[in-house]
Amino acid sequence: MLAYIFRRLVWMVPSLVAVSFLAFFLIQLPPGDYVTTYVATLAASNEIVDQRTAQELRERFGLEQPFIVQYWKWITGILLRGDFGLSFEWQQPVSGLIWERMGLTLLLTSSTLAMTWAIALPIGVLSAVRQYSVVDYFFTFIAFLGLAIPGFLLALVLMYVAVVHFGQDVGGLFSEEYQTAPWSFDKFVDLLAHLWVPVVILAVNGTAGLVRVMRANMLDELHRPYVTTARAKGLSEIRLLIKYPVRLAINPLISTIGWMLPQLISGATIVAVVMSLPIAGPLLLQALLSQDMYLAGAFLLLMCTLTLVGMLLSDILLALVDPRIRYD
């Protein structure tokens, strides 16, 4: 097992090199660069930037240099100094911008995941055990409804209801007075008061899908001979259900936890934009729109790294919960 993890880690190095190269290449692909976009934005508000100023900006940002030189500067900066470059748009170091939002993103994603699992697994099991019963049809209906409603629509409706009927603003993650305040217990409580709304919205979508997967997994396991064996031993239905089929039906789901990692950045973007949540998704979107290449590049690189780490994590988790899996 240790040998396997070591081998995987070694393999990650060339993958990351390739991926970083690709990420840097991709963010340069659209025509023009940050200066072009910047000039266009200014032009829209009737400010004229002459060619010389634009040229100066380009030189200052190093946009005139050949691709490979720019890449080399970027990647060595990250590796040697942890310096992801400067965000053109924010005129701040990229690393500062990212880490600030990653904490909140992590909180939001993990609470969503916990809520999704806590609701979906029992319902999935119940649906499978009482297949084709009223209970099953009811939850199947709810699940499909949840799948079909886009998260952002639910967000809009919830915000509308909250404002019109309760006179409460549920956007964002903090009330105004805590927006820029330093961390305190009150600020944390305020965060929790805001957090549940996006968590519920995001969980509705995730739950619906997970209920169906859990139900299908359970239906596969319920008719396995080992369930009959357990029943022949005299175990009560509920005990044997939890000990045997549920335990096996969860296995494939556990391996998907690792896949959630890249979701930390790209997940929930639309809902976050609608509800103006200060998490990573909208920032990435904005960076891509304005060709803020170092910021976008850092996000892409982080996402790729998280994907690779997540896949390794999945494999390790699966080996831990399923003794049949050996990676030697």
Next chain:
Amino acid sequence: MTDTAPVLEVRDLHVSFPTRTGVVRAVDGVSFSLARGLTTCVVGESGSGKSVTARSILQIVDTPGRITGGQILFHRKDGSTLDLAAMDPRGRAIRDLRGDEIAMIFQEPMSSLSPVHKVGDQVGEAVRLHLGLSRRQARERAIDLLASVEIPDPHRAVDRYTFEFSGGMRQRVMIAMALACDPAVLIADEPTTALDVTTQAEILDLIGRLQQQRGMTVMFITHDMGVVAEIAHDVVVMERGKVRESGPVRSLFASPRDAYTRMLLGNVTKLERPSDIRLKRVEPPVPPPPILRIENLSMVFPIVKGIMRRKVGEVRAVDGVTLEVRPGETLGIVGESGSGKTSLGRCILRVTDPTGGAIHYRREDGTEIDLAKAEGEALRAARREIRMVFQDPFASLNPRMTVAQIVGEPLLVNGLARGAELRDRVSALLERVGIEPGWAERYPHAFSGGQRQRICIARALALKPRVIVADEATAALDVSLRARMLDLLLDLQDELNLAYVFISHDISVIRYMCDRVAVMHRGKVVETGEATQVCDNPTHAYTKALLSAVPRPDPEARRIHLRHRYVAAAE
């Protein structure tokens, strides 16, 4: 019948399965009784209701089946009597009996045990539940039980997982689990069907010994008349949910009263000697040159370990095998699981690449090609002439293709026929194997096991092959179908001058079907010769051990407990 009082009486039992098209009466008025301390065998083919009857006793019939009538009277040691059929299947009363006073073991020891729980946990579960033992006490008890079913090193075995054991060892674990609470009745549902003959003999011995030590009553469900003859005291013959005949084993075998019993016994004895079709054949004066010459063939899998994937050992699945197959001849390959017989078949078809040796295939024009090294068009051409029939007729047919598509596919992908011509050829093929051509548009699920295997044969014949490799082609079929399938294969052989490589673990099938036999053990051929000679007068010690472990359908001459045992010389 017997002088002892019955421990369990089944009276007029009815079990039905409501389906969309109507109610299936899986068990339809079955009555029998189990004599205390003795073995009663329930025998029948698939669909006879024997398994459902057994499960009804513990009320663990799969949904939607349920008991719709009759009584199951259980006479306990303390003199009280319970009607199990009247109990609530989910109730406390029946649960307290399950695994405590009546225990059950199942057919497939791998899937009937949980793969993710340790052996000790599963074996000790019943004692914790019924006797209220602590975790530690249950573990001690599990170790004792594993020792009593003769599992080596029980202290370590208790902490291992089931997939770390061989099939025979898993079935021992299963038996240990059933014995946990010292049950009065042990119900065994085809416990040896999935095992090799030598392993089967060991498990039968073990069950017999445990029964004597503990004075247990055993209800043994099987389809194998040989096993019945070896172990039964009383026999119940079932067919389509009804009891056809029951009685003491000797009188039932000596003078069966029912036509169905006679048919079952007849089919078994039919396979005790070579097929009539083969006996009628005339030997050609000069034997034709072999169509396949396998020379020193080997197939080695490396075992790698560690960070650098160093090779630390190897598995020699096929180890220096030399064999010949003549046109129109059947060569049997017999051996137990892990003997390399399937690997050999896969090498001939080049599904796997052999690691050494040669397979010379003689083409129709007399030229030879080495299949072990052939590539490209030459290999594809040879593959058209060497086809395969697989063991499991359920798994080897694509459920989303019609029979016409399945049988026509080889013709289509090789560009040999299309349109109306394809249809005609498919019809002719189906007719040849005894399937109504009008059913060609149906899907495989509409056919029974025997019919599906016929479809598999039709598919193999589609390209007019010269060699067919049949890997356990009749193992999944009932005895009555088995003989008919073999006859069909023999007829086709006469008609098309086919050569068969017939892989089987079943000696009686080999004797019936094959001209010559090669016995494989751990990748090596230990003995070859004429089928009758090898089956009746084996020379190698391993062949002797293998043959003596086969149960014979003669209750007057029980012998597997007297069998030869083969201990491979240290290599």
